[in-house]
Amino acid sequence: MIRIENVTKYHEGRVVIDDVTLTINDQTNVGLIGPGGCGKSVLLKIVCGLIKPDKGRVLIDDIDVHKLKPTELADLRFRIGMLFQNYALFDSMNVADNIAFPLRQAGETDETLIAEKVKQALIDISLPGIGDRYPNELSGGMKKRVSFARAVIRRPPIVFYDDPTAGLDPVTSSKIFILLRKMQHEHDTTSVTISHDIEGIKDICDRFAMLDRGRLIFEGDRQAIEACEDSLVSQFWQGYSDDELNV
Ligand SMILES: Nc1ncnc2c1ncn2[C@@H]1O[C@H](COP(=O)(O)OP(=O)(O)OP(=O)(O)O)[C@@H](O)[C@H]1O
Numbered sequence: 001m002i003r004i005e006n007v008t009k010y011h012e013g014r015v016v017i018d019d020v021t022l023t024i025n026d027q028t029n030v031g032l033i034g035p036g037g038c039g040k041s042v043l044l045k046i047v048c049g050l051i052k053p054d055k056g057r058v059l060i061d062d063i064d065v066h067k068l069k070p071t072e073l074a075d076l077r078f079r080i081g082m083l084f085q086n087y088a089l090f091d092s093m094n095v096a097d098n099i100a101f102p103l104r105q106a107g108e109t110d111e112t113l114i115a116e117k118v119k120q121a122l123i124d125i126s127l128p129g130i131g132d133r134y135p136n137e138l139s140g141g142m143k144k145r146v147s148f149a150r151a152v153i154r155r156p157p158i159v160f161y162d163d164p165t166a167g168l169d170p171v172t173s174s175k176i177f178i179l180l181r182k183m184q185h186e187h188d189t190t191s192v193t194i195s196h197d198i199e200g201i202k203d204i205c206d207r208f209a210m211l212d213r214g215r216l217i218f219e220g221d222r223q224a225i226e227a228c229e230d231s232l233v234s235q236f237w238q239g240y241s242d243d244e245l246n247v
Pocket residue numbers: 009010011016034035036037038039040041042043051
């Protein structure tokens with residue numbers, strides 16, 4: 001279970017995460033939504049220990065993430081897969097080595113096994129045989145899928161996806177969402193997915209949390225968000241605005 005308790009974060013004199021409390025139960029897939037800049041990515045980075053909160057705490061299976069020593073934090077991160085917004089692939093490594101990185105980092109030395117796992121991962125993301133290519137030879141959508149493969153290669157029980165379909169065409173986006181769903185169903189992962197693609201995450205998440213200017217303004221299941229009377233939540237969910245657009 002992931003428990004975010006009264007987490008607050010300031011950045012350059014202003015509050016970025018404002019007293020957020022949220023519980024994510026095991027094998028639950030949470031869609032984290034909200035306007036650009038509301039703090040979604042910062043919250044995920046706080047949860048996985050990359051950014052320290054100014055107040056509050058994060059517990060993963062009762063372990064206080066920000067009280068861990070660096071080596072203990074590294075151990076915890078072995079259990080967490082992360083798909084970053086900016087791909088975060090290593091440009092100097094080919095695709096196969098990028099995908100194999102978490103396996104080798106975890107101490108796997110059986111190169112035959114690694115090669116088999118990488119081969120299967122490339123098949124799973126519908127990019128068989130591209131292991132020898134380098135990230136700069138790939139399209140944005142291919143990089144996202146390779147990042148996905150790397151994030152889940154060790155089948156981590158917890159996975160965080162930061163806008164996995166940002167900037168992708170609809171066909172590639174739907175492929176990514178299919179992969180996400182497959183991970184959830186076949187490996188019972190607990191996940192948090194940040195996405196601006198409401199239609200896409202409707203079907204892959206069982207609960208939803210919405211941030212607005214760092215505050216948690218909604219948490220609940222699909223039925224609850226569809227019935228939510230808060231105009232900000234319902235407009236965001238349905239993808240329209242009462243205000244005229246200032247263009
Ligand atoms: N290391 C950091 N610690 C705390 N706050 C940060 C840090 N880096 C950036 N910020 C601030 O956090 C705010 C929220 O950014 P964040 O990337 O979390 O928004 P977001 O909701 O994920 O936006 P988007 O949907 O556009 O990706 C920004 O205003 C940014 O200035």
